[in-house]
Amino acid sequence: MIPILQARDVTYHLAERQNRVFKRRFSKAILQNICLDLHGGRTLGIIGASGSGKSTLCRVLSGLVSPSGGQVLYQGQDLETAPADVRKKIRPSIQMIFQDPYGALDPRQTVRDIVGEPLADAPNRDAHIASALAEVGLSMDVAGRYPQAFSGGQRQRIAIARSLITRPSVIIADEAVSALDVSTQAVVLNLLLDLQQRHGLAYVFVSHDLAVIRHLSHDIAVLDAGHIVESGAAQDILHAPAHPVTQALIENSY
Numbered sequence: 598m599i600p601i602l603q604a605r606d607v608t609y610h611l612a613e614r615q616n617r618v619f620k621r622r623f624s625k626a627i628l629q630n631i632c633l634d635l636h637g638g639r640t641l642g643i644i645g646a647s648g649s650g651k652s653t654l655c656r657v658l659s660g661l662v663s664p665s666g667g668q669v670l671y672q673g674q675d676l677e678t679a680p681a682d683v684r685k686k687i688r689p690s691i692q693m694i695f696q697d698p699y700g701a702l703d704p705r706q707t708v709r710d711i712v713g714e715p716l717a718d719a720p721n722r723d724a725h726i727a728s729a730l731a732e733v734g735l736s737m738d739v740a741g742r743y744p745q746a747f748s749g750g751q752r753q754r755i756a757i758a759r760s761l762i763t764r765p766s767v768i769i770a771d772e773a774v775s776a777l778d779v780s781t782q783a784v785v786l787n788l789l790l791d792l793q794q795r796h797g798l799a800y801v802f803v804s805h806d807l808a809v810i811r812h813l814s815h816d817i818a819v820l821d822a823g824h825i826v827e828s829g830a831a832q833d834i835l836h837a838p839a840h841p842v843t844q845a846l847i848e849n850s851y
């Protein structure tokens with residue numbers, strides 16, 4: 598079966614800069630030769646030390662930034678080179694959720710504006726907003742309130758509702774529960790699992806917390822200095838890590 602999202606030999610370099618001392622241009626490789634397959638209804642956990650490139654990989658996979666080389670394919674269509682009408686249809690299918698439930702939501706917007714933003718002036722907008730809020734266990738009663746009125750867990754639910762409103766197939770979550778306390782984390786993770794089962798969503802889930810990765814992931818890829826050093830079934834990677842980087846990440850997690 599064709600993967601829903603695929604990275605083929607993806608590289609990402611920071612823009613070239615002029616080095617004043619040596620008078621030459623150079624660029625820094627952040628991701629190198631990344632190959633990944635994500636299948637519908639499955640979760641790919643991404644782990645790696647701080648600075649290994651996890652957030653950059655999320656941004657490239659979501660289409661927020663363009664790879665410097667290689668391809669990101671959604672259902673076999675290149676996010677960069679597919680015809681404009683195809684890219685327009687793909688865009689809402691891949692959504693991102695970020696770490697900071699306090700910074701990610703505009704404090705000047707109501708929940709209705711935040712969740713409904715991707716729909717612009719679509720007909721039945723309020724019905725879609727109500728349905729997205731219901732998916733995350735919130736009612737339309739909260740639609741007129743501002744983000745400040747909510748706890749971290751509730752804000753992350755609102756962010757998830759916004760990501761669901763375009764009926765995506767893929768959600769890319771970059772440390773999405775890291776800022777929450779442990780019991781709120783569990784509630785949000787179980788909500789994500791429930792949504793996956795109901796809608797067949799595929800997740801790319803980045804976390805520095807292996808317990809979170811263990812709870813959600815079917816497959817795992819391990820990043821080190823912009824390279825994938827090991828990938829495969831979550832059970833295999835967690836129980837019999839082959840690469841020293843993976844072994845160290847697992848050892849340090851206890």
Ligand SMILES: Nc1ncnc2c1ncn2[C@@H]1O[C@H](COP(=O)(O)OP(=O)(O)OP(=O)(O)O)[C@@H](O)[C@H]1O
Binds near residue numbers: 650653
């Ligand atoms: N805009 C930028 N300018 C300079 N360096 C950058 C920029 N963005 C990323 N980097 C560098 O790219 C590398 C990867 O960063 P990235 O944020 O993707 O890693 P990460 O694994 O998500 O880290 P963390 O777990 O600490 O969030 C790091 O060395 C970082 O310093």
